[in-house]
Amino acid sequence: MFQFDSFQALVAMGGHGFYVWISYGVSLAVMAWLVISPLKRKRQVLGNLKRQQRRTVADGRRTGEASY
Amino acid sequence: MTFTQWFHRLGSPRWFYQASGKWLPWLAAATLILLVAGLVWGLGFAPADAKQGNSFRIIYIHVPAAFLALAGYYVMAVAGAIGLIWKMKLAEMAMRPAATLGAALTFISLFTGALWGKPTWGTYWVWDARITSMLVLFFLYLGVIALHYAYTSRDAATRAGAVLALVGTVNIPIIYKSVDWWYTLHQPATIKLTEAPTMHPAMFQPLVVMILGFYCFYALALILGLRAEILHRERRTRWVRELIGEDAV
DSSP states (O other), X not given: OOOOSSHHHHHHGGGTHHHHHHHHHHHHHHHHHHXXXXXXXXXXXXXXXXXXXXXXXXXXXXXXXXXX | OOHHHHHHHHTOHHHHHHHXXXXXXXXXXXXXXXXXXXXXXXXXXSOOBTTTBGGGGGHHHHHHHHXXXXXXXXXXXXXXXXXXXXXXHHHHHHHHHXXXXXXXXXXXXXXXXXXXHHHHHSOSOOOOHHHHHHHHHHHHHHHHHHHHHHOSSHHHHHHHXXXXXXXXXXXXXXXXXXXXXXXXXXXXXXXXXXXXXXXXXXXXXXXXXXXHHHHXXXXXXXXXXXXXXXXXXXXXXXXXXXXXXXXXX
16 A cells, blocks of 8 residues: 655655665666666767777778779 | 486586576566566555664664675685686686675765665764774775786685685674674674574565565676676687677677
């Protein structure tokens, strides 16, 4: 059964709202960061490699033309 | 497949990267379902505690985070040991993501514990045995992370981190036993494997859901961290090059 009569009561948590909601908010933010940061790092590594590869291919073409 | 073959395959970063890619959607779905269900149940439907009122709801974050902060230390220490003894690449790579994850979870349990302590004990912080040994755990995790940056040689850094992690395991039984050895402020364990929980089922059931959710979350975050670490360390290998080739075209 739902324990609170209204949305306000849920937010207030009988006077403990501050402690409960800060706990949950900060924890969830940290957990979101734990998932997002490795995904970002992965994209960064792949992005760097792609750029590097494109540069190598471009350099190859240029030296190829120069030899003609 | 013999055990040695299996062990070698599991130790191959390439194999792990490809296999874990298939596990991720399932793991992410399980994590999301369990955490959302546990949060709604714990925040809205579990009855308030007779003595503590609604501040007790912090338990649904505090206890699972503390569980995983401790279990995660074993993961890190065992990975360190395997890396030291068998030089298994994947185990060496797992140490740093495991340390980051462990430090974050220890922080969550300390932070939520402080916020729970204020309305319950009247103070955010006290040098109680359980709390102090958890703070030591936090510094152990930070120490392992710091060692990774302290050495220029990756091998030396990995070895030093593994040794610190193994030495630090001494702290784990101390944390577990702290509430019994020095009975100060932190309450003793409510959940024991050997006994029935001393909690009402209506409060206990959402806690079980949250603990399961945190286990799934731990596995998910560790695998994501490990995959990023694998790509970074294997960036000069042929299979990673081919992976980008597929992506780029």
